[in-house]
Amino acid sequence: MQNDWIKCIRQEINDFKWPPSKNARICSDHFCNKDYKGYDGERKVMLKKAFPCFQDIKKVILSYLFNNFNKIVLNNYSQCHFINTTLKGGYKTLMQFSEISKYTIVTYDLGDKKSPSNFPPEGGYMKAKMDKLEKQSCAKEKRSNIFRGISIYVNGYTDPTSEVLKRLVTENGGTYQYYYLKSRVSHIIATNLPKSKIAHLRDEKVVRPNWIVDSVSAGKLIPCQNYLLYNQHSTFFDSLKDFTSSKSVMNLNTSKPSTSFLTSFENSLSPTTTTANNDVTMDVSNDEEAPAIRVKKVGNELIDDHLNDQLPAYGEADDWGEDDEEDENVSECLRSTDHLQDVSRVSNSSSANAEGDDATQLNQSSNISSEPLNRNENLREHHQHSPQPQLPPANPSIISKQSPAGGFQINNVSEFFNKSRLHHISQWKLDAKSYVTRLQKLATKSGSGGVHKFPGREKLMKLKITEEDVVPVVPNGDGDVYIPEASNGDERVYAHIDLDCFFVSVALINRPDLRGKPLAVTHLRADDANRQGFNSKSDIACCSYEARQAGVQNGMLFGHAKKLCNDLVAVPYDFEAYQRVSKVFYDVILSFTLYVEAVSCDELFVELTQLMKVTSATAEEIVTCMRKDVFEMTQCTCSCGVGSNMLVARLATRKAKPDGQHFVERGGEREFMRGVQVQDLPGIGYSLHDKLKSMNLVTCGDVLRQRTTLHQLQQTFGSKMSEADSFLADLSKEVSRRLTLINKKGKHITLKVKVRSAGAPKESYKYMGHGICDNVSRSSTLKVATNQADVISRECANLFRTFKIGIQISSLESTAQHRQHLTISSSSRPSSSLSTSTNHTNNIRKYATKMDAPLQRHITNESGADVNETLHFNDDNNNNNNNNNNNNNNNDEFSLSMSQIDLETMRELPSEIQNEIREALCNKKLKQQHQQNDVHNNIVSNNKNNNNKQNDVSDKRERNIIDSFNNVEKIQQQHQLLLLRHIFNQRRSSAQVDEASSRIESNRISLKAQTKPSFQLSVSRWN
DNA sequence: ATCCTCCCCTAC
């Protein structure tokens, strides 16, 4: 089994011709289950580069889990995220692999759903409020003074949540800091930190939360030595770097292994399945395109008969037609490792042939080859039906211990995915995309122009003839041929069509009685929703416009929505119907034109240019007709926006909703855009909006300047794109994308300026520099390995640590804190938009001047803002620089002065703005802290520290390499050797046991990590 | 300076 596994990895390496790019080191991107980005060879172009077929790892792992365990207990909301997180990255993935081979995931669970809420405005606001209250109340009742003089800052997710820790600490005499401030925080509590953060906090006492808990239960302050989170442990990560460093040998080929990664891995994972059909054929594609070597999996389970009758809804994707394009297949092959079945491939790649064939089986197989999406399904079914090895189920006691009440079980993977709306819509999106491209390709082929009929278009033309009595240009011939990029960028007209509250509309088809009521599509049953809906944490996938008026939004938790709208009626999902309607919707639009770009199952762009030429209809006529047809065919209303680029079209749609249409004239885009809130720009979500907001505030007197920057950028960009044309007229699809980018870039540029020029003033810091230098040197001595697992065996502890470090789930406490201070979005905030209406700017100006001095001072101080920059928009405040310098010198008191000023100025400001200020300050503070750390690390303690570090690192490396060599037999390629050995090592310690008998030992390790829904992993050791 | 990795953000 080990060998199989290693072979698989090796095969992967060979097949995919590592390294994937010029200087690639092994990194998470390579093992991500999605494409990753890189350089085009040219400058700065971000490109996706397909790399190994780790797309399938997820399924493999799931397969493993569900094959080997009768139960996997999942707690609310973490399940899918777990999958993502687990498989997210290379080290992580590999770690997981090695871990999974050793450990069994029994359960993971975690925290609150969407905490902080998916609706940061409300959730964050409420949370901040509650925090405040709680803080006050906590301060009142003091039980002991265990933590006197100790000030903690909790970073990210911790096992007792930060709330609990805060309570514990404050109740026992300590203080709790909401933001990390070096001078104030004596201990940082964390269980998991991103790498960057580890570096930043290297010189701090980073302690595991147990320290708090244990101290409280012990009734005294336990020395934190044994609770330090980090020590000098070489990570898997590090060793992988060793691997990559020897990439010169990369291209040596070993003899081609005859086993595919997946196959053998699955073999090894599910030893009880029959192996008769588990052959693997290497498919060297002999098509014209890149001769990528593909591994075909003959998954015997995949084509088991008993799978067929239980295909989930979107398994019927042949609705969308078969894919008979060979190059399609090739590209699909290129995209990922398909679980291609021999059956489906026997007659070469034209899977269209399969369509007429008998039996669901073939049907299914053709799906598999034409629609990669369906692989999921098949595999899922495979999980469901493949024989379950007779392993003892996970120790129930563990389960019950680990899963608090409310945990639930899912017994197979498909059950989960089948009910996941997000899963479905992402599948449908892919379906739609491939459907459109397929039709387009068909129509591109010369001679096949007649394949696709345009009944809709014909109708439209008839209409025109009768109405205007004008014979339009005869559409036959060119009209039917799809030519990508047929029209000039500057004459294009885009329409964006979006079904109104899609899920609800579909539901209303069969439930007309519900029309007019506030509806919400959710998993809740209607009566439950009525009775106890207030506590429900079920997501609302889609709500009707009636409900939206009450403030309900898509994605809200039902409980929350119910509070906003007491009459809210829960409507169940009907995934099949959604898919059906979506298909009809696309067909209707495609019956007009093929110049369509699919956005999602209920949303698409149409490029009207060609259609207008052919039919000589105006955009309005076309769109009206389209919408009418859509309604006739689907019984669902849709809205449509038309504009000269996609962005404008999209925004116009927003304006048009519901059931309307909106046109933005050519040349009027600017005016139109002006009225758009930043928040509404696609691509500007919660976080960006937030940043924007604080930027606006930061540069507060300066919204105008911001806008002109934006303007300039737009112009330069526009002129770059097409030299001769007028500015906004030539925004084509790409330009429109850039338009949103420009927003970011505008902000970003200002940011960068600040950061960059920060170097200059910072050099003059000496006071701070010294302090940090001090800390740094101390940190190097502080980093002593500690025994962190007394309960678990030493080996497990090591692994665990590696695991933990390897996982390194993203955790940004700053963002968490950040969110707490959000303001409710419903209140109008003049300052939050980039709009330039005079009122707004005036308001902003007013606020700005009011707090310009203090704010600027602090901001420049904190972020080391560029002097020039400051001057630019702070012409009135020339003393700004002075302030800047002054404050630089007494940085210790910075926070104090900040709070003072806050109090002084803030009272006069609207509460939202107060929050914004606070937020901005805090963010800056964090950032600055880190920056200063860096700077002073470099500047002051350059030599010493670096030397130390380097020695450390090289020592570590050597040790790793030596270890590797000692433990494993020889393998030819060094790079493979290093990688494989490490994996091997990781596995080896328990691998023998692994094979002998599969049984779960009682000692388990629990692991906490923090992602959005931070989760806790409980792993038990294989025995 | 260039390119890569990690982490983040968004949309439906």
Add this chain to the structure above:
DNA sequence: TAAGGTAGGGGAGGAT
């Protein structure tokens, strides 16, 4: 109960 998936993209800072 509940089913927070998936793909696209960007930027900061690290490695070379």
